[in-house]
Amino acid sequence: xxxxxxxxxxxxxxxxxxxxxxxxxxxxxxxxxxxxxxxxxxxxxxxxxxxxxxxxxxxxxxxxxxxxxxxxxxxxxxxxxxxxxxxxxxxxxxxxxxxxxxxxxxxxxxxxxxxxxxxxxxxxxxxxxxxxxxxxxxxxxxxxxxxxxxxxxxxxxxxxxxxxxxxxxxxxxxxxxxxxxxxxxxxxxxxxxxxxxxxxxxxxxxxxxxxxxxxxxxxxxxxx
Amino acid sequence: xxxxxxxxxxxxxxxxxxxxxxxxxxxxxxxxxxxxxxxxxxxxxxxxxxxxxxxxxxxxxxxxxxxxxxxxxxxxxxxxxxxxxxxxxxxxxxxxxxxxxxxxxxxxxxxxxxxxxxxxxxxxxxxxxxxxxxxxxxxxxxxxxxxxxxxxxxxxxxxxxxxxxxxxxxxxxxxxxxxxxxxxxxxxxxxxxxxxxxxxxxxxxxxxxxxxxxxxxxxxxxxxxxxxxxxxxxxxxxxxxxxxxxxxxxxxxxxxxxxxxxxxxxxxxxxxxxxxxxxxxxxxxxxxxxxxxxxxxxxxxxxxxxxxxxxxxxxxxxxxxxxxxxxxxxxxxxxxxxxxxxxxxxxxxxxxxxxxxxxxxxxxxxxxxxxxxxxxxxxxxxxxxxxxxxxxxxxxxxxxxxxxxxxxxxxxxxxxxxxxxxxxxxxxxxxxxxxxxxxxxxxxxxxxxx
Ligand code: SF4
Ligand code: SF4
Numbered sequence: 001x002x003x004x005x006x007x008x009x010x011x012x013x014x015x016x017x018x019x020x021x022x023x024x025x026x027x028x029x030x031x032x033x034x035x036x037x038x039x040x041x042x043x044x045x046x047x048x049x050x051x052x053x054x055x056x057x058x059x060x061x062x063x064x065x066x067x068x069x070x071x072x073x074x075x076x077x078x079x080x081x082x083x084x085x086x087x088x089x090x091x092x093x094x095x096x097x098x099x100x101x102x103x104x105x106x107x108x109x110x111x112x113x114x115x116x117x118x119x120x121x122x123x124x125x126x127x128x129x130x131x132x133x134x135x136x137x138x139x140x141x142x143x144x145x146x147x148x149x150x151x152x153x154x155x156x157x158x159x160x161x162x163x164x165x166x167x168x169x170x171x172x173x174x175x176x177x178x179x180x181x182x183x184x185x186x187x188x189x190x191x192x193x194x195x196x197x198x199x200x201x202x203x204x205x206x207x208x209x210x211x212x213x214x215x216x217x218x219x220x221x222x223x224x
Numbered sequence: 225x226x227x228x229x230x231x232x233x234x235x236x237x238x239x240x241x242x243x244x245x246x247x248x249x250x251x252x253x254x255x256x257x258x259x260x261x262x263x264x265x266x267x268x269x270x271x272x273x274x275x276x277x278x279x280x281x282x283x284x285x286x287x288x289x290x291x292x293x294x295x296x297x298x299x300x301x302x303x304x305x306x307x308x309x310x311x312x313x314x315x316x317x318x319x320x321x322x323x324x325x326x327x328x329x330x331x332x333x334x335x336x337x338x339x340x341x342x343x344x345x346x347x348x349x350x351x352x353x354x355x356x357x358x359x360x361x362x363x364x365x366x367x368x369x370x371x372x373x374x375x376x377x378x379x380x381x382x383x384x385x386x387x388x389x390x391x392x393x394x395x396x397x398x399x400x401x402x403x404x405x406x407x408x409x410x411x412x413x414x415x416x417x418x419x420x421x422x423x424x425x426x427x428x429x430x431x432x433x434x435x436x437x438x439x440x441x442x443x444x445x446x447x448x449x450x451x452x453x454x455x456x457x458x459x460x461x462x463x464x465x466x467x468x469x470x471x472x473x474x475x476x477x478x479x480x481x482x483x484x485x486x487x488x489x490x491x492x493x494x495x496x497x498x499x500x501x502x503x504x505x506x507x508x509x510x511x512x513x514x515x516x517x518x519x520x521x522x523x524x525x526x527x528x529x530x531x532x533x534x535x536x537x538x539x540x541x542x543x544x545x546x547x548x549x550x551x552x553x554x555x556x557x558x559x560x561x562x563x564x565x566x567x568x569x570x571x572x573x574x575x576x577x578x579x580x581x582x583x584x585x586x587x588x589x590x591x592x593x594x595x596x597x598x599x600x601x602x603x604x605x606x607x608x609x610x611x612x613x614x615x616x617x618x619x620x621x622x623x624x625x626x627x628x629x630x631x632x633x634x635x636x637x638x639x640x641x642x643x644x645x646x647x648x649x650x651x652x653x654x655x656x657x658x659x660x661x662x663x664x665x666x667x668x669x670x671x672x673x674x
Contacts, residue, residue: 030275033275036525039528039531062363065292137287197325205282208282223575
């Protein structure tokens with residue numbers, strides 16, 4: 001089997017299966033833990049609204065902390081939004097999804113794509129630099145942090161190698177240089193397979209942890 | 225002749241001679257093999273580890289933001305005071321023993337088992353350098369409630385017999401005598417009798433029935449008795465029938481602060497049973513922050529069913545009574561800054577009550593830079609003020625408070641927690657600071673009008 005064939009077939013299937021199983025397993029691991037009943041008289045019973053409010057408002061840091069966290073927050077937004085634009089807005093990626101699912105949408109303009117690529121690289125390298133130099137982050141960081149960084153940037157790097165190749169009309173199913181495309185796809189598959197087992201799972205855990213705190217604080221009528 | 229040992233350089237700059245970097249010290253209770261301590265810690269940690277705690281343990285992205293909220297990190301710059309780092313061995317234990325991938329971690333040896341040495345080393349981080357103030361929860365992008373997790377970690381530390389000794393001794397005394405500071409029922413009765421005579425105020429004790437049960441902090445009983453008088457004046461004027469009960473009067477809960485759940489329960493049940501016995505409709509908690517967490521938010525859970533009475537912090541009682549017209553006050557043309565006790569405001573949700581009271585008094589409120597739910601802790605909460613070896617660290621953290629209160633330019637500084645007041649008194653003496661921390665309750669009691 002050619003490498004590209006593997007990446008498009010069994011490779012992708014395995015990665016998606018690991019993503020699905022890992023996500024369900026990780027969430028189940030949390031939700032199987034017991035919940036103790038809370039008999040205290042609630043100040044508010046709008047717990048779902050509290051959870052939702054925390055999920056939304058915590059997308060930005062509270063004013064009091066802004067001076068200390070602004071650069072980090074903006075940088076994190078930079079590479080998160082950058083990654084999203086690169087993933088969803090690049091025409092060959094849309095063509096790839098269309099081949100698999102039949103779904104398609106308009107691509108991002110070339111300038112926006114270029115900005116997104118730049119933001120993502122700069123953001124990820126800045127994040128790495130801070131992690132390497134900040135005493136707090138050096139103390140906290142473990143294998144997961146370093147591996148997750150490398151696995152996140154890998155599809156960007158391998159993608160650059162593919163971009164360097166002449167882009168073929170209509171992104172045919174059989175590209176002229178299949179190996180770089182296969183490596184790019186495999187690096188992406190590694191990312192989705194790794195995600196649920198690592199800190200990258202914050203993509204979905206963020207709703208759970210913010211939600212719990214939001215609900216608990218709403219119950220007490222406390223600001224978050 | 226050999227050269228003098230250079231391992232312990234003296235710090236000759238400090239007011240009293242001391243060693244520059246004293247080795248980490250920890251206390252241990254009882255004589256038990258380490259393996260037993262570990263099993264006890266793990267059992268405790270697993271036992272009360274619910275869904276929310278598991279979600280938190282899974283969610284940290286190691287961004288380090290929480291350090292930027294913690295007064296102990298901000299004033300020392302020492303990364304070990306990063307809030308989530310204070311839970312590191314507990315995260316390790318959770319991931320290895322209880323998390324969704326625990327079997328993978330164990331099978332591949334990816335996480336080592338937690339050792340007693342680790343827990344010993346972490347005693348300082350779980351107790352001395354965390355007031356469970358919850359400011360870090362406010363900054364965490366994942367919304368992780370670190371203060372709540374530290375509370376759970378303390379359960380494990382207590383079970384392992386690894387509590388700072390002063391805090392342990394205070395908690396043990398509270399359990400044995402009914403008060404951490406020796407305010408036994410006899411001492412309380414004598415004191416109330418003396419205060420009633422001296423201040424010519426009526427203080428009903430052990431009435432068979434009353435609408436309101438008043439409770440105190442032993443810091444008030446022993447150190448700020450005028451707060452007891454103020455409570456009596458306010459309750460007398462409120463028009464409610466009320467009583468103090470020698471069965472349940474001590475509102476501090478060192479069982480909770482030290483991490484002993486059984487003691488926490490027995491301390492809470494004393495208050496609950498006293499309120500039920502006199503058929504109280506309202507139990508008024510004193511000016512004490514953690515008493516509010518212990519009874520308002522955890523009391524019913526200690527009982528195992530909803531409480532048959534309302535629990536109000538005295539500042540809430542004042543606000544409610546002023547609102548309803550039960551209490552009236554003479555205006556006071558002054559400016560005041562208010563220090564929010566963390567457990568009442570940030571973690572208790574009663575941030576507006578003292579502000580309502582100050583507005584009723586006509587006092588001009590000058591908020592500190594970080595106020596209300598974002599307020600900085602005084603540094604003495606969570607039992608930290610009892611731990612003497614933590615004094616230098618606590619004093620460092622106190623620098624933030626002094627600077628922020630001074631910046632308001634207000635004549636008065638007020639709070640509604642006797643433990644905060646005590647911490648302020650200590651900080652004031654240490655730094656020779658000019659400001660005195662006053663009591664909101666005492667201020668109101670002095671301004672009561674017909
Ligand atoms: S709860 Fe308060 S003292 Fe404890 S780590 Fe968080 S900010 Fe620091
Ligand atoms: S702020 Fe929250 S997510 Fe970031 S390191 Fe601290 S606990 Fe973890």
